[in-house]
Amino acid sequence: MAAVSLRKVEKTYPNGFKAVHGVDLDVRDGEFMVFVGPSGCAKSTLLRMVAGLESISGGELHIGGRTVNDLPPKARGIAMVFQNYALYPHMTVYDNLAFGLKLAKTPKAELDQRVRHAATLLEMEHLLARYPKQLSGGQAQRVAVGRAIVKKPDVFLFDEPLSNLDAKLRAAMRVRLTELHRALREAGQPATTIYVTHDQTEAMTMGERICVLKAGVIQQVDTPTALYDRPANAFVASFIGSPEMNIVKAELRDGSLVLGGVSLPLPAARFGPVPQGPVQFGLRPEHISLQPRAGSIAVQATLKFCEHMGAEVFTYFDVGGVPFSARIPAEEGTALTTLPRGSALTFHFQMNQAHLFADDDVGLSFLA
Amino acid sequence: MSAAAEMNERAVGDDGRTPWLRYLMLAATAIVMLYPLLWLIGASFKSNSEIFTSAGFWPSKFSFDAYAKGWKTSTEYTFATYFLNSFLITIPRIIVTVISCVLVAYAFARFEFWGKKILFSIMVGTMMLPLIVLRLPQYLVFRELGWLDSYLPLIVPSAFATDTFFVFMLVQFLRGIPRDMEEAALIDGCNALQLLWHIIVPLLKPAIISVIVFQFIWTMNDFMGPLIYLSSVENYPVSLALKMSIGATEEVEWANVIAISVVALIPSVAVFFAAQKHFIEGATSSGVKG
Numbered sequence: 299m300a301a302v303s304l305r306k307v308e309k310t311y312p313n314g315f316k317a318v319h320g321v322d323l324d325v326r327d328g329e330f331m332v333f334v335g336p337s338g339c340a341k342s343t344l345l346r347m348v349a350g351l352e353s354i355s356g357g358e359l360h361i362g363g364r365t366v367n368d369l370p371p372k373a374r375g376i377a378m379v380f381q382n383y384a385l386y387p388h389m390t391v392y393d394n395l396a397f398g399l400k401l402a403k404t405p406k407a408e409l410d411q412r413v414r415h416a417a418t419l420l421e422m423e424h425l426l427a428r429y430p431k432q433l434s435g436g437q438a439q440r441v442a443v444g445r446a447i448v449k450k451p452d453v454f455l456f457d458e459p460l461s462n463l464d465a466k467l468r469a470a471m472r473v474r475l476t477e478l479h480r481a482l483r484e485a486g487q488p489a490t491t492i493y494v495t496h497d498q499t500e501a502m503t504m505g506e507r508i509c510v511l512k513a514g515v516i517q518q519v520d521t522p523t524a525l526y527d528r529p530a531n532a533f534v535a536s537f538i539g540s541p542e543m544n545i546v547k548a549e550l551r552d553g554s555l556v557l558g559g560v561s562l563p564l565p566a567a568r569f570g571p572v573p574q575g576p577v578q579f580g581l582r583p584e585h586i587s588l589q590p591r592a593g594s595i596a597v598q599a600t601l602k603f604c605e606h607m608g609a610e611v612f613t614y615f616d617v618g619g620v621p622f623s624a625r626i627p628a629e630e631g632t633a634l635t636t637l638p639r640g641s642a643l644t645f646h647f648q649m650n651q652a653h654l655f656a657d658d659d660v661g662l663s664f665l666a
Numbered sequence: 667m668s669a670a671a672e673m674n675e676r677a678v679g680d681d682g683r684t685p686w687l688r689y690l691m692l693a694a695t696a697i698v699m700l701y702p703l704l705w706l707i708g709a710s711f712k713s714n715s716e717i718f719t720s721a722g723f724w725p726s727k728f729s730f731d732a733y734a735k736g737w738k739t740s741t742e743y744t745f746a747t748y749f750l751n752s753f754l755i756t757i758p759r760i761i762v763t764v765i766s767c768v769l770v771a772y773a774f775a776r777f778e779f780w781g782k783k784i785l786f787s788i789m790v791g792t793m794m795l796p797l798i799v800l801r802l803p804q805y806l807v808f809r810e811l812g813w814l815d816s817y818l819p820l821i822v823p824s825a826f827a828t829d830t831f832f833v834f835m836l837v838q839f840l841r842g843i844p845r846d847m848e849e850a851a852l853i854d855g856c857n858a859l860q861l862l863w864h865i866i867v868p869l870l871k872p873a874i875i876s877v878i879v880f881q882f883i884w885t886m887n888d889f890m891g892p893l894i895y896l897s898s899v900e901n902y903p904v905s906l907a908l909k910m911s912i913g914a915t916e917e918v919e920w921a922n923v924i925a926i927s928v929v930a931l932i933p934s935v936a937v938f939f940a941a942q943k944h945f946i947e948g949a950t951s952s953g954v955k956g
Contacts, residue, residue: 349853376853377853386851386865398854401854
């Protein structure tokens with residue numbers, strides 16, 4: 299087992315495009331780290347650089363204390379699970395699992411024992427004699443994970459391993475992978491894991507820490523709850539959480555926020571020094587309610603439409619022409635679905651949960 | 667039954683008109699195409715005089731004389747020798763072709779190296795070159811090497827991936843195979859050659875079989891190469907020996923020539939049908955699921 303650290307790691311392609319801009323990151327020994335970000339944020343590139351499938355243009359990469367920049371993938375002590383599984387089509391599942399061990403000239407008895415152990419762990423003993431084309435998507439996915447496990451690597455790398463599965467299977471595999479990581483830790487062989495996904499739900503549920511990336515730059519690295527509660531900038535705030543945080547342009551005047559003709563007083567203790575003038579105001583949909591709560595402020599609004607999700611109702615409304623969305627529990631919200639468009643309503647904004655971001659491209663948070 | 671239901675009953679592509687008319691037309695076309703071959707087989711059982719007197723392909727009486735006489739030939743060797751010679755050229759040539767072409771295609775499809783683009787376009791360019799312009803310089807080279815009247819001039823050039831059509835075909839096939847499996851194998855610990863042997867070659871199998879079939883048929887049928895480089899009769903392959911039996915005597919025993927032509931067809935046809943399944947099978951069986 300090993301820690302992974304990236305020091306000012308850069309990637310520049312031959313055509314001059316710079317994909318990764320000086321990334322500094324420490325993945326602790328045995329930690330489950332998730333790289334998350336929108337398409338094209340270089341999260342997969344970064345993972346492939348750790349794997350050794352992409353060259354590193356600048357900076358240093360250490361795995362378990364060794365500098366591995368110039369080592370081939372097989373010398374880095376890693377195993378990788380690919381998005382489309384990349385099973386060898388001409389080999390049985392057993393041979394797929396055993397291939398890496400055979401190349402490493404593992405004694406036959408040990409090889410067999412390790413393959414069967416991994417198969418038991420993933421409940422696929424009955425699949426060992428099959429060929430990849432005889433497997434379902436979920437089974438192929440398990441084989442791909444098994445192929446990584448048998449190698450007993452220092453670091454597991456996952457490249458969007460669940461994105462080819464249907465929603466139900468994805469949720470099941472998510473739990474399974476998390477349990478597997480936990481089981482390995484309890485068995486005394488904690489597996490350092492780097493997991494790439496574009497799905498914030500996967501990131502939130504699986505990661506012990508999450509690294510949010512945008513255009514090859516790290517935006518924030520922290521635990522899921524910290525990312526959710528204290529996003530470092532407007533991008534992280536909007537990316538983490540579903541439905542998205544409301545982020546709207548507003549103006550700060552004498553400790554109050556002015557937007558859409560409404561003035562909202564800010565709890566001063568929550569924020570550091572904020573300059574007067576334009577800011578971005580952020581409030582998560584669950585911090586807007588129909589009933590007053592502690593520290594909430596009543597706001598007059600116009601209803602646009604509702605989405606009934608079962609347990610809750612996503613409600614979309616305007617405050618003086620500025621759009622907002624709210625998550626209302628179904629017992630209160632169901633009544634809203636019958637109201638006509640344009641009905642006047644009163645919502646309560648929990649200003650002690652509000653976020654303020656600078657009104658520029660970076661949008662740094664002003665939380666104290 | 668409603669008209670709509672009736673439409674559903676029909677198979678795709680069935681326009682509802684009588685199918686026998688189409689089958690009749692297809693069969694007629696097939697017979698026109700196949701007739702020369704059928705005639706050849708029929709004529710091989712005829713006597714020399716009957717070949718020129720009757721138009722039908724069905725012989726008046728079946729006689730295997732032509733096969734027996736043709737097989738013996740007018741030389742001191744039988745066709746057994748000539749077939750053996752053909753295989754002595756064809757089989758080594760196929761082996762060196764497959765090895766060299768796969769190596770070169772692997773390099774072009776998977777590695778970045780200086781001048782790759784230019785080298786690849788030169789290679790493709792040589793496909794446009796009429797082979798005949800190379801005959802004379804090649805002949806002079808092989809004469810200097812002292813390889814005349816041996817099989818080396820027919821085999822050795824193929825060991826350097828000079829059959830550019832095959833290289834091109836393999837490169838195109840490889841480009842269509844996703845790299846994930848190779849990356850997985852790299853992480854599993856393969857070096858470049860292990861990758862080739864354990865992963866690429868199995869994936870390339872359908873394309874390699876095509877190379878084998880084409881090279882087999884082309885080399886078996888090659889006439890010009892052996893004609894130029896082989897001078898002693900004992901080294902002749904089937905193609906040359908057939909030609910020789912036409913010109914050897916004043917009066918050509920056409921029945922014998924025809925009988926041996928039929929025999930000469932058998933290896934190519936057999937190889938083609940044996941490999942047919944693998945032409946159709948192919949990249950579809952890859953392990954990548956979308």
